[in-house]
Amino acid sequence: MRTIGRGTSLWPVVRNLWFHRQLRRYLIQGLFLGALALFLAIAVANVHGNLVRQGMTYGWDFLSRPTGWKLSTSVLEQGLRDPYWWTILMGVLNTLVLGLICIALASVLGCAIGLMRLSASVMLRSVSTVYVDLLRNIPVIMQIFFWYEVCKHAPAERQALSLGGAFFLSNRGFYLPAIETQLGYGVLFAGLALFALTVFYAVRRGKWVYPLLFIVVSAALCFVWPGGLIRLQVPMLQGFGFRGGYRVPIEFLVLMVAISIYSSAYIAEIIRGALLAVDKGQTEAGHALGLGRATIFWRIRFPLAMRNALPPLSNQYLITMKVTSLGAAIGYADLFSVTSSSINHAGQTIELLAIMMGAYLAINYVMASLMGLLNDRLALKRNASSPRSDATQARRSWFGLRSSRPKLQSP
Amino acid sequence: MIAMSLRKQFFGNAVSAAINLTLLVVGLVVLAYVIRWAFVDSLWKESYEGECTKVSGACWAVIQARYRLILFGLYPYEEHWRSALACVVALSVVVLSCVSWFWTVRRLIAVWLCGTGLFILLMRGGVAGLPLVTTDKWGGLALTLYVYLATVVIGVPLGIVLALARQSDLPAIRHVVTTIVDFVRSIPILAVVFCAALFAPFILPGWLTPDTLYRVVAGFAFFFACYYAMIVTGGMQAVPTGQYDAAAALGLGYWQRCYLVELPQALRTALPATVNHMVITLKETSVLIIVGMFELTASGNAALQSGVWKEYYTEVYIFVSLIYFSLSFSLSRYGAFLERKMRFGFGGA
Numbered sequence: 101m102r103t104i105g106r107g108t109s110l111w112p113v114v115r116n117l118w119f120h121r122q123l124r125r126y127l128i129q130g131l132f133l134g135a136l137a138l139f140l141a142i143a144v145a146n147v148h149g150n151l152v153r154q155g156m157t158y159g160w161d162f163l164s165r166p167t168g169w170k171l172s173t174s175v176l177e178q179g180l181r182d183p184y185w186w187t188i189l190m191g192v193l194n195t196l197v198l199g200l201i202c203i204a205l206a207s208v209l210g211c212a213i214g215l216m217r218l219s220a221s222v223m224l225r226s227v228s229t230v231y232v233d234l235l236r237n238i239p240v241i242m243q244i245f246f247w248y249e250v251c252k253h254a255p256a257e258r259q260a261l262s263l264g265g266a267f268f269l270s271n272r273g274f275y276l277p278a279i280e281t282q283l284g285y286g287v288l289f290a291g292l293a294l295f296a297l298t299v300f301y302a303v304r305r306g307k308w309v310y311p312l313l314f315i316v317v318s319a320a321l322c323f324v325w326p327g328g329l330i331r332l333q334v335p336m337l338q339g340f341g342f343r344g345g346y347r348v349p350i351e352f353l354v355l356m357v358a359i360s361i362y363s364s365a366y367i368a369e370i371i372r373g374a375l376l377a378v379d380k381g382q383t384e385a386g387h388a389l390g391l392g393r394a395t396i397f398w399r400i401r402f403p404l405a406m407r408n409a410l411p412p413l414s415n416q417y418l419i420t421m422k423v424t425s426l427g428a429a430i431g432y433a434d435l436f437s438v439t440s441s442s443i444n445h446a447g448q449t450i451e452l453l454a455i456m457m458g459a460y461l462a463i464n465y466v467m468a469s470l471m472g473l474l475n476d477r478l479a480l481k482r483n484a485s486s487p488r489s490d491a492t493q494a495r496r497s498w499f500g501l502r503s504s505r506p507k508l509q510s511p
Numbered sequence: 512m513i514a515m516s517l518r519k520q521f522f523g524n525a526v527s528a529a530i531n532l533t534l535l536v537v538g539l540v541v542l543a544y545v546i547r548w549a550f551v552d553s554l555w556k557e558s559y560e561g562e563c564t565k566v567s568g569a570c571w572a573v574i575q576a577r578y579r580l581i582l583f584g585l586y587p588y589e590e591h592w593r594s595a596l597a598c599v600v601a602l603s604v605v606v607l608s609c610v611s612w613f614w615t616v617r618r619l620i621a622v623w624l625c626g627t628g629l630f631i632l633l634m635r636g637g638v639a640g641l642p643l644v645t646t647d648k649w650g651g652l653a654l655t656l657y658v659y660l661a662t663v664v665i666g667v668p669l670g671i672v673l674a675l676a677r678q679s680d681l682p683a684i685r686h687v688v689t690t691i692v693d694f695v696r697s698i699p700i701l702a703v704v705f706c707a708a709l710f711a712p713f714i715l716p717g718w719l720t721p722d723t724l725y726r727v728v729a730g731f732a733f734f735f736a737c738y739y740a741m742i743v744t745g746g747m748q749a750v751p752t753g754q755y756d757a758a759a760a761l762g763l764g765y766w767q768r769c770y771l772v773e774l775p776q777a778l779r780t781a782l783p784a785t786v787n788h789m790v791i792t793l794k795e796t797s798v799l800i801i802v803g804m805f806e807l808t809a810s811g812n813a814a815l816q817s818g819v820w821k822e823y824y825t826e827v828y829i830f831v832s833l834i835y836f837s838l839s840f841s842l843s844r845y846g847a848f849l850e851r852k853m854r855f856g857f858g859g860a
Contacts, residue, residue, distance in 0.1 A: 125681055128681060128684075129681050129682070129683035129684060132681075132683055132684050132687070133683055133687075136687065142716075143714040146713065146714055146715065146716055147713050147714060150712070150713050151713075220527060221527045221530055221531050221534075222531065223530065223531045223534035223535055223538070224530060224531075224534065227534060227538070233840065234836070236843075237790075237794075237835065237836045237839040237840045237843065238794075238832045238835055238836055238839075239794040239795070239797035239808065239835055240794075241797045241798060241800065241801075241808055242797060242808055242811075242828060242831060242832050242835065245808070245812065245828065246824070246825075246828045246832075249824040249825075249828070253822075253824075418697075422698070422699040422700075423699070425699040425701045425702065426701065426798060426801070428701065428801050429800065429801050436699065436701055436702060436705070440705065443709070449709060449710065449713065450710070450713065453705075453706055453709070453710060456702060457694075457698055457702065457706075460697065460698040460699065460702060461694070461697055461698065464697035464698075465697070
């Protein structure tokens with residue numbers, strides 16, 4: 101039975117709809133998605149309008165046009181006539197090479213400093229503490245500028261600093277001996293890969309015959325081959341510059357030093373934390389078994405600490421890779437600065453930004469997945485009912501970022 | 512007692528004694544060299560132009576001549592006191608929010624909003640007889656602190672909203688926000704800021720396109736918010752599930768639960784990580800030099816640009832680094848102190 105006066109009102113119906121739990125969920129989500137779609141539509145309309153107004157076109161044709169400008173540094177050859185896609189690819193390669201070298205150097209340095217932080221010696225501890233505190237509290241870009249100025253004030257090529265007569269530091273770059281081979285670099289790299297494989301096999305199986313055999317055979321080949329199979333070509337001063345050898349451009353050198361040192365301070369803290377987190381009982385068990393201090397460290401504490409360190413370490417590696425974008429500040433042709441100069445020259449802002457974002461995403465995703473795989477391999481195998489490891493979760497989350505634990509440092 | 516433990520640490524065995532002695536000697540030599548360079552052979556004030564070329568030590572005269580450019584950028588000379596006062600305001604906001612008396616929602620909001628408002632009022636002027644100074648004249652330490660204040664004021668609430676949306680049980684909202692946050696976190700800050708500076712004019716309608724500084728700050732704040740959202744999420748995951756059950760049993764709705772139960776505990780757990788991230792953000796403001804902002808790093812570089820002072824980059828970089836270092840180091844020490852304090856259960860009370 102309905103009462104007169106309220107029956108005609110719509111309000112109870114609306115109220116009932118709003119307090120219907122499931123319906124409200126759909127309503128809120130619908131509104132959210134609608135607003136999102138509206139925003140995107142407005143954005144696309146604006147972009148289109150702006151492009152038309154400025155007489156710009158949209159499309160990917162520019163990728164095959166020659167750039168007409170040359171990168172300041174690149175790992176492989178890049179010239180004026182090379183198309184945009186090749187130039188951008190070189191930018192990606194520059195970022196990757198710099199990032200990977202920095203990661204490797206920072207890991208070694210960071211491990212050493214991290215161990216020093218826990219050393220029994222007062223002096224070692226204080227030196228490493230100052231190192232970490234100083235480097236972590238000064239912006240990395242300041243450090244890059246500082247090293248850049250230092251290198252720019254290095255002596256000119258004619259008075260280059262010589263390190264053992266084979267390495268030279270000048271204000272144009274760092275010169276090191278080149279490897280010359282008559283077989284071509286393909287064969288050389290194949291040989292190196294084969295050697296790495298034998299070493300890998302030796303580590304796994306404990307058979308060191310193959311790597312040794314490999315070294316002996318290749319050394320003999322080099323010796324016997326007419327004209328020398330592999331030669332080291334030492335850079336020589338001729339006139340105003342150097343001839344022969346490799347030149348590491350000053351920008352690369354500066355970034356390598358600055359980013360490795362900066363990153364090593366963070367890695368040192370990670371290693372220190374990981375070592376401190378190893379259960380004391382493990383060390384005591386080692387003592388009880390009568391193991392020596394070195395054995396306890398290298399066979400028990402260090403391997404366990406490495407397992408603790410791997411998740412934050414992978415984060416730090418991702419960060420280091422992203423920090424290389426600051427190379428733009430001193431004119432290193434990394435992905436970011438190649439994109440920004442391409443935008444200046446070709447004008448295809450949106451497409452180029454999309455390429456840059458995509459490339460960074462891809463690098464990030466691949467690295468995160470690889471580190472996740474490594475973590476899975478290294479993780480101690482507990483019983484089957486143990487919860488999924490962080491790394492497995494990482495691969496399930498978007499873009500390979502770990503979703504559970506926030507990372508504390510960027511960029 | 513102390514002497515004995517020191518002796519034991521220093522001369523524990525032959526190897527460590529050798530290492531310690533060598534390091535001590537090397538350290539002392541380096542220290543002596545630095546002291547001689549910085550204090551003994553140095554010049555603090557030039558009595559005639561080019562006097563610096565005569566001394567072998569540091570030429571602090573460059574700081575004497577250039578500190579106003581480094582601290583205040585291109586801000587009009589007569590108005591520098593305003594810029595200096597604004598810096599003091601910004602720093603006191605940071606210091607005040609480290610005092611636990613201010614750790615309530617209302618007080619924190621009041622401190623940060625008033626501080627930022629006062630900062631902008633002082634810098635911008637145009638009222639109460641202060642001449643108007645537009646944002647393109649802002650620079651140096653003042654600009655760095657402005658970007659920092661604005662980033663925190665925009666980024667913290669935004670980060671909390673993003674964190675709530677990430678944890679939401681509405682799948683559409685959760686997935687969209689998670690995708691955006693993870694996307695932003697996997698590209699460098701530089702790319703985000705660059706996009707904000709370059710891309711925003713394309714997307715937004717003309718009347719909504721503010722000048723570059725505001726766009727850059729917006730991009731920077733959004734980047735901050737995405738990282739902060741992850742920190743808050745971490746805090747939320749540490750809230751025991753029993754708390755949610757209790758909230759449901761009391762009949763609290765979603766917003767009441769968030770405001771009264773979830774967030775207070777989550778934010779408190781996340782406090783050390785938050786302070787840590789604040790330190791990182793302060794240092795990160797230096798990347799703005801690449802998109803052409805005239806902040807502290809850029810003004811330090813600009814101080815070197817004029818021909819006479821080119822050679823004294825070490826002095827200028829030491830000065831600028833010292834500013835960053837003192838801010839960042841004291842904040843991070845404070846963060847470590849908080850973390851220690853929390854480990855002994857001060858959050859539980």
